[in-house]
Amino acid sequence: MKAAVVQFPGSNCDRDLAVGFRLAGFDVEIVWHKDASLPDDVDIVGVPGGFSYGDYLRCGAIAAQSPIMRAVAEFAGRGGHVLGVCNGFQVLCETRLLPGVLMRNAGLKFVCRSEPLRVATADSPFTSGYAKGDAIAYPIAHHDGNYQIDEDGLALLRAEDRIAFTYRDNPNGSRADIAGVLSANRRVLGLMPHPERAVEASHGNEHGAAMFSALAGALVAA
Amino acid sequence: MKATVTVMLKQGVLDPQGEAVKSALGAMGFDGVAGVRQGKVIELDLADGTTEAQVGEMCEKLLANTVIESYRVEIA
Numbered sequence: 370m371k372a373a374v375v376q377f378p379g380s381n382c383d384r385d386l387a388v389g390f391r392l393a394g395f396d397v398e399i400v401w402h403k404d405a406s407l408p409d410d411v412d413i414v415g416v417p418g419g420f421s422y423g424d425y426l427r428c429g430a431i432a433a434q435s436p437i438m439r440a441v442a443e444f445a446g447r448g449g450h451v452l453g454v455c456n457g458f459q460v461l462c463e464t465r466l467l468p469g470v471l472m473r474n475a476g477l478k479f480v481c482r483s484e485p486l487r488v489a490t491a492d493s494p495f496t497s498g499y500a501k502g503d504a505i506a507y508p509i510a511h512h513d514g515n516y517q518i519d520e521d522g523l524a525l526l527r528a529e530d531r532i533a534f535t536y537r538d539n540p541n542g543s544r545a546d547i548a549g550v551l552s553a554n555r556r557v558l559g560l561m562p563h564p565e566r567a568v569e570a571s572h573g574n575e576h577g578a579a580m581f582s583a584l585a586g587a588l589v590a591a
Numbered sequence: 592m593k594a595t596v597t598v599m600l601k602q603g604v605l606d607p608q609g610e611a612v613k614s615a616l617g618a619m620g621f622d623g624v625a626g627v628r629q630g631k632v633i634e635l636d637l638a639d640g641t642t643e644a645q646v647g648e649m650c651e652k653l654l655a656n657t658v659i660e661s662y663r664v665e666i667a
Contacts, residue, residue: 473608476607519658
């Protein structure tokens with residue numbers, strides 16, 4: 370099992386995300402934003418948190434046009450699995466692999482804390498280690514996590530059970546308390562909270578470990 | 592030739608930064624500011640012969656996120 374973690378100039382959670390994958394048994398290769406292709410045997414791509422390209426223009430907008438993201442979009446188009454965390458979620462929205470956008474937090478403040486979440490669906494390779502309705506907590510750390518989507522888009526997400534996580538105490542103004550969403554084929558997940566920062570006892574809790582181990586199980590079976 | 596692209600949040604999209612500027616102006620004693628919308632201006636220095644359609648494509652693909660933003664192009 371192999372995970373590729375993308376590194377942009379300004380990424381700062383790439384190594385943390387690699388640790389999350391490694392603890393679940395993945396081999397991890399870091400891939401550079403200028404690379405035009407992914408390693409051949411990759412099972413999942415991680416798009417990490419941080420401030421890619423300094424958040425210039427819009428968060429994730431420049432990264433979305435990088436050579437590696439073209440390769441990631443093709444990989445996802447072939448049914449590949451992709452996990453985008455925080456800035457990675459913003460990048461996946463900007464590449465249109467996921468619907469909606471992430472705007473400036475409604476309170477205008479950078480919010481950094483352990484965030485109470487609810488698992489909104491267990492029907493995905495990312496969330497099958499939880500039960501629907503589970504109350505968990507992952508850390509958040511973002512300034513632009515205010516998820517917005519239009520009425521039709523929200524109705525579609527609900528109808529297709531594609532809201533993966535919701536906030537229990539909305540920290541940023543996100544529509545319908547949405548913290549993370551799935552693609553139509555359920556193989557691409559973007560979320561603002563950081564599962565990779567909750568995988569060891571010293572992190573405060575290990576709620577994120579279930580995501581990486583569920584992925585390992587799903588991808589071994591595949 | 593030069594082009595000026597103005598990118599604004601679409602009407603109906605909440606602009607938290609504009610709201611914060613509006614309340615700051617009110618707190619400073621400027622009465623009668625009914626609304627503030629904050630956007631961005633991007634100046635492009637272009638090769639002669641660049642068409643407005645090409646600038647439009649730049650806006651669609653990168654300069655604006657048309658899910659929430661609208662843009663206006665002025666070519667001088």
